[in-house]
Amino acid sequence: MKKDRGFATKSIHTGQEPDPLTGAVTVPIYATSTYVQEEIGKHKGYEYARVSNPTRTRLEQNLAALEGGSSSHVFASGMAAINAMCTMLKAGDHLICSHNVYGGVPRLFDQILSNYGLEFTYVDTSEIGAVDRAIKRNTKIAYVETPTNPLMTLSDIAAISRICRRRGVELVVDNTFLSPYFQQPIRLGADMVIHSTTKFLNGHSDGLGGVVVCTKAEQAEKLAFIQKSAGAILSPFECWLVLRGVKTLSVRMQQHDRNGRAVAAFLNKHKKVKKVYYPGLPDHPQHQLAKQQMTGFGSMITFETGSLKNANKMLRKLRVCTLGESLGGVETLISHPATMTHAALGEKGRKAIGITDGMVRISVGIEDVEDLFEDLDQGLAAI
Ligand SMILES: *Cc1c(COP(=O)(O)O)cnc(C)c1O
Numbered sequence: 001m002k003k004d005r006g007f008a009t010k011s012i013h014t015g016q017e018p019d020p021l022t023g024a025v026t027v028p029i030y031a032t033s034t035y036v037q038e039e040i041g042k043h044k045g046y047e048y049a050r051v052s053n054p055t056r057t058r059l060e061q062n063l064a065a066l067e068g069g070s071s072s073h074v075f076a077s078g079m080a081a082i083n084a085m086c087t088m089l090k091a092g093d094h095l096i097c098s099h100n101v102y103g104g105v106p107r108l109f110d111q112i113l114s115n116y117g118l119e120f121t122y123v124d125t126s127e128i129g130a131v132d133r134a135i136k137r138n139t140k141i142a143y144v145e146t147p148t149n150p151l152m153t154l155s156d157i158a159a160i161s162r163i164c165r166r167r168g169v170e171l172v173v174d175n176t177f178l179s180p181y182f183q184q185p186i187r188l189g190a191d192m193v194i195h196s197t198t199k200f201l202n203g204h205s206d207g208l209g210g211v212v213v214c215t216k217a218e219q220a221e222k223l224a225f226i227q228k229s230a231g232a233i234l235s236p237f238e239c240w241l242v243l244r245g246v247k248t249l250s251v252r253m254q255q256h257d258r259n260g261r262a263v264a265a266f267l268n269k270h271k272k273v274k275k276v277y278y279p280g281l282p283d284h285p286q287h288q289l290a291k292q293q294m295t296g297f298g299s300m301i302t303f304e305t306g307s308l309k310n311a312n313k314m315l316r317k318l319r320v321c322t323l324g325e326s327l328g329g330v331e332t333l334i335s336h337p338a339t340m341t342h343a344a345l346g347e348k349g350r351k352a353i354g355i356t357d358g359m360v361r362i363s364v365g366i367e368d369v370e371d372l373f374e375d376l377d378q379g380l381a382a383i
Pocket of ligand 1: 078079080102145176177195196197198199208209210
């Protein structure tokens with residue numbers, strides 16, 4: 001058997017083969033809503049663009065290969081992908097979710113999907129026993145985000161997958177924070193992987209998108225049916241942006257990781273910073289697990305400034321780091337979880353999982369790291 005190609009080679013070539021029609025080296029954007037049929041029922045495999053589009057097909061092949069899945073299905077946003085995954089469930093089914101996940105996830109679960117008879121339980125999935133205890137007769141899915149947003153807590157994917165397998169539950173992992181370059185949940189036993197492609201996979205902060213990567217034919221069939229029936233698919237142009245972005249995923253992630261480690265060390269030494277949350281720091285409570293299940297620590301860092309006032313004083317001063325929601329772009333993005341990504345949780349909800357008003361989350365970009373040090377230093381001086 002032919003040896004599996006390396007990650008960077010796959011990101012550049014899988015699904016990204018030259019166009020058979022013209023030889024175009026770059027996958028074309030097929031801007032079409034429909035396809036000609038030679039006679040009734042005779043076509044080239046494409047009938048209508050909600051069902052399938054060649055640009056989308058190429059991206060789906062690429063992302064399936066990068067995550068080591070059997071197929072992947074792209075949607076209009078990360079939330080649309082998560083929503084599509086949930087519509088594989090039926091009324092009466094139960095889903096276990098990490099208690100500290102992307103803020104939009106509990107909003108979707110509790111304010112929309114719970115109206116359709118789906119049941120949700122939030123547990124601290126960093127504690128393996130909590131997952132085991134939360135499984136009920138109607139539990140179908142365990143949904144885990146690792147590292148979590150913004151507390152950078154890890155869940156042991158391999159250990160949770162063993163419990164899930166034993167109890168007939170599928171494990172879904174949101175791998176957005178690390179990308180398949182640094183973490184491969186399917187290799188560790190996950191049944192499906194989710195990404196907001198908006199983040200590292202696209203990497204240039206210029207388009208929304210989401211993907212569900214799966215491992216079984218029946219999942220693929222259901223997801224393709226959901227794409228066709230519910231229609232929240234990714235447009236050919238956005239697919240093309242991700243195809244382009246993903247070609248440089250390896251080099252971007254390497255630089256994100258180098259800068260991430262350096263900025264975490266810088267913040268950790270800084271007098272004005274009270275605490276740093278980054279799995280690459282030896283004093284992170286799950287540093288060993290990070291080294292075990294991740295091949296890099298990435299560039300997501302959260303740190304404590306002490307108060308909302310301090311956070312604001314600092315954020316107003318920044319000139320290189322961009323204040324805004326989102327993450328995973330080449331530019332350093334900095335955000336305030338309590339008022340931005342996790343505002344929907346409410347004060348009580350945030351307190352319950354340990355998100356404070358003084359927390360600042362940084363998605364370290366790939367700029368010259370000295371410029372980031374200087375910018376953060378002058379920002380922190382305002383505290
Ligand atoms: C951004 C994000 C999402 C949601 O993705 P959108 O593309 O914004 O809809 C889900 N999970 C994580 C971890 C995210 O960072």
